[in-house]
Amino acid sequence: MKRVLSGMLAFMLVLGLCGCQTAAEKGGKMWLSQGGEVDYSQYTFQFELPEKFTMKQGSKQDGTISYSSPDGDSISVTAAAGSDIFASDVTEEEVVSEAQETFSELLGSDFEIKNVEFSTGTIDGCPSYQIFCSMEVLGAAWDQMVICVNGDKLYTFTYSNNGGGTKTSEMERWAESIRAVPGSFDSDAFGPILSEGQELVGYNWYTFQFELPEKFTMQQGSKQDGSVSYYSLDGDSISVTAEEEIGTIATRVSQEDFIKNLKEKYSDVDFELKNIEFSTGTIDGCPSCQALCSIEVDGEPYNQMIVFANGDRFYTFIYTRKGADSDTSEMERWAENICAVSGCFEFDEFGPILSEGQDLVDCSQYTFQFELPDGFTEEDASMQDGSVHYFSQDGDIIQVTAEEAFGALATDATEELLVSVWEKNLSEEGRPAVKLENVEFSTGTIDGCPCYKFFFSAEASGKSVTLMIVGVNGDRLYTFYYLDNGAATKTSEMERWQESIHAVPGSFDSDAFGAVLPEGEG
Numbered sequence: 001m002k003r004v005l006s007g008m009l010a011f012m013l014v015l016g017l018c019g020c021q022t023a024a025e026k027g028g029k030m031w032l033s034q035g036g037e038v039d040y041s042q043y044t045f046q047f048e049l050p051e052k053f054t055m056k057q058g059s060k061q062d063g064t065i066s067y068s069s070p071d072g073d074s075i076s077v078t079a080a081a082g083s084d085i086f087a088s089d090v091t092e093e094e095v096v097s098e099a100q101e102t103f104s105e106l107l108g109s110d111f112e113i114k115n116v117e118f119s120t121g122t123i124d125g126c127p128s129y130q131i132f133c134s135m136e137v138l139g140a141a142w143d144q145m146v147i148c149v150n151g152d153k154l155y156t157f158t159y160s161n162n163g164g165g166t167k168t169s170e171m172e173r174w175a176e177s178i179r180a181v182p183g184s185f186d187s188d189a190f191g192p193i194l195s196e197g198q199e200l201v202g203y204n205w206y207t208f209q210f211e212l213p214e215k216f217t218m219q220q221g222s223k224q225d226g227s228v229s230y231y232s233l234d235g236d237s238i239s240v241t242a243e244e245e246i247g248t249i250a251t252r253v254s255q256e257d258f259i260k261n262l263k264e265k266y267s268d269v270d271f272e273l274k275n276i277e278f279s280t281g282t283i284d285g286c287p288s289c290q291a292l293c294s295i296e297v298d299g300e301p302y303n304q305m306i307v308f309a310n311g312d313r314f315y316t317f318i319y320t321r322k323g324a325d326s327d328t329s330e331m332e333r334w335a336e337n338i339c340a341v342s343g344c345f346e347f348d349e350f351g352p353i354l355s356e357g358q359d360l361v362d363c364s365q366y367t368f369q370f371e372l373p374d375g376f377t378e379e380d381a382s383m384q385d386g387s388v389h390y391f392s393q394d395g396d397i398i399q400v401t402a403e404e405a406f407g408a409l410a411t412d413a414t415e416e417l418l419v420s421v422w423e424k425n426l427s428e429e430g431r432p433a434v435k436l437e438n439v440e441f442s443t444g445t446i447d448g449c450p451c452y453k454f455f456f457s458a459e460a461s462g463k464s465v466t467l468m469i470v471g472v473n474g475d476r477l478y479t480f481y482y483l484d485n486g487a488a489t490k491t492s493e494m495e496r497w498q499e500s501i502h503a504v505p506g507s508f509d510s511d512a513f514g515a516v517l518p519e520g521e522g
């Protein structure tokens with residue numbers, strides 16, 4: 001979908017510049033029209049903008065300004081250096097053949113322009129040509145009216161809409177409204193003429209805010225990464241990505257495009273789309289589309305509310321909730337409360353609106369410390385491998401692993417899954433299957449960071465073992481293990497060790513991480 005839209009922008013330039021010849025070949029800026037000589041370099045242009053066009057992107061500094069409507073139509077104006085080119089000397093054959101050749105090379109396949117209507121002439125004495133055509137680019141059908149005209153710069157006006165194969169009356173009225181006025185592209189003389197009450201939103205000056213439901217208390221990611229995620233203890237997540245993308249207009253995304261992109265996103269897993277409700281519109285004048293989906297990923301059911309929106313970047317908001325029968329009303333309210341505000345993604349204007357007393361813990365800024373019980377005096381530290389071991393004289397082991405698993409949430413663990421994994425790990429071929437006993441499981445937080453706690457005892461390899469496990473999110477996904485060889489039940493020492501684990505600012509690779517040793521030990 002993004003390739004189609006960016007391709008269309010390139011196509012506007014191709015049609016505007018194909019076949020033109022320079023003033024060196026023609027002999028100057030003075031143009032002899034029916035009304036006499038016109039120095040077109042002294043003129044810029046105005047045009048009537050149909051009322052449905054309410055969105056604006058680009059700037060005069062960029063040399064391109066685009067206007068969009070909620071139904072996906074667009075009008076773009078490019079002003080390129082080269083006002084010595086005489087647009088009215090261009091022929092239909094030159095424009096069409098050069099454009100087809102250029103796009104065949106770009107796309108790697110034959111490209112055909114259809115339903116061509118071509119003419120040359122002047123606009124208030126300034127040389128111009130006009131072409132209407134239909135085309136298909138990467139599976140998307142488009143109709144375009146392109147007008148190239150000489151002024152202080154070489155202007156290319158392009159009206160694009162989803163392909164119907166014929167010129168619309170609105171296109172014709174718009175083309176007829178283009179007129180020359182004294183001035184330049186950089187001056188106030190250039191620009192659209194708006195209807196009474198018509199307003200344009202320059203959405204590239206906007207970012208977004210949204211209400212964050214109270215149960216969301218954890219944050220991961222950063223603006224520098226272009227992605228921020230929020231989590232709740234019941235496993236729900238909200239993610240926001242902001243891509244520096246020019247040319248993708250959210251209202252032009254079709255349901256078919258959306259479904260295709262969704263399948264590509266989950267192409268490496270077993271994915272099934274169960275249901276979808278799709279719509280396009282605007283958020284405070286900024287183009288947007290949204291979809292409420294029921295999906296299955298590797299057999300697990302989820303509901304997702306996905307919102308695309310144009311602002312200073314191309315934003316993707318995703319609210320994910322586990323369970324096929326989960327209530328979607330909260331997700332729908334969340335989507336309705338996304339609002340545009342002046343500013344940009346990198347600054348304070350972007351972000352969630354929190355309820356009174358609601359705090360967010362950014363787990364990615366934290367590592368962990370813990371008290372090392374008496375008797376643990378040896379350490380086998382391998383920070384590069386993401387694993388640290390401590391040993392006691394009587395054979396007990398404390399191990400800490402730290403995996404770079406962004407997005408994996410400790411509170412997503414289940415008792416059923418952990419029991420299954422550990423019974424399989426402890427069982428040996430040719431021996432009776434190991435069954436875990438005295439199982440205890442819970443989820444919660446450690447200083448605001450999501451965690452699970454898991455304890456069991458078992459008979460393995462002919463001896464009794466107890467294992468205390470704590471999984472917790474920080475700058476990495478940490479797993480703490482305390483293995484007591486010989487004990488049949490949880491010991492008070494294990495409980496004190498578990499309770500001593502606490503979050504501190506820093507990272508696994510820094511001095512902040514590690515064991516707090518008993519006085520006199522090293």
